[in-house]
Amino acid sequence: AEQCKPHKRPVCGSNGKTYLNHCELHRDACLTGSKIQVDYDGHCKEKKSVSPSASPVVCYQSNRDELRRRIIQWLEAEIIPDGWFSKGSNYSEILDKYFKNFDNGDSRLDSSEFLKFVEQNETAINITTYPDQENNKLLRGLCVDALIELSDENADWKLSFQEFLKCLNPSFNPPEKKCALEDETYADGAETEVDCNRCVCACGNWVCTAMTCDGKNQKGAQTQTEEEMTRYVQELQKHQETAEKTKRVSTKEI
Structure with a gap:
């Protein structure tokens, strides 16, 4: 394959890679033996990963x-x-x-x-x-x-x-609290994933990242609405409250 002329008119290839111009894209396709098309003009927009996002900031x-x-x-x-x-x-x-x-x-x-x-x-x-x-x-x-x-x-x-x-009483020993979810209890620091959200058990509460994923369009993570996130966390907390009530009843019976 011949060298391309060095004129600069960036394009984004269907492989997610930015090329200096159309010629460089076709040259790469030729050299690698792969089918690469021009997706759109300009630099490729950064695609965020659709894998579960980083853990939320929490106080363990x-x-x-x-x-x-x-x-x-x-x-x-x-x-x-x-x-x-x-x-x-x-x-x-x-x-x-x-x-x-x-x-x-x-x-x-x-x-x-x-x-x-x-x-x-x-x-x-x-x-x-x-x-x-x-x-x-x-x-x-x-x-x-x-x-x-x-x-x-x-x-x-x-x-x-x-x-x-x-x-702040030096002789007070803070109790160790666990998180509950679907009849299971989780120790402090335990993590669970739901789609693109990562939830962490911290001080007896589930704390989650506020992301949503669009798998079909591969748009990556976008900010979830406050209402959606509130509902999501409330569901986790319901499990938590149910588990704590059950625990209290069991303790009373003993």
């Missing part, structure tokens, strides 16, 4: 417990024993001080207030599970939510001082 129990350990370590370092002529600060007094500093006046700490409290300590917030800083920032917020869920007894996503105290 190990992440949550590590953040909690660092916060407790930081707070314990601020304990000041009583002196001969001065009163020190015990653990609950230190927590009370921080609670009042970050509470907006409703005697409750919500997730944004709790996050501001955590961000007071560089070591505590420096969880770097992901190479991307944005994902690490998101991880911190998710782990704060996971900490709130630990002791949020009335499920209002806010902590009273007593709930805050329980959450």
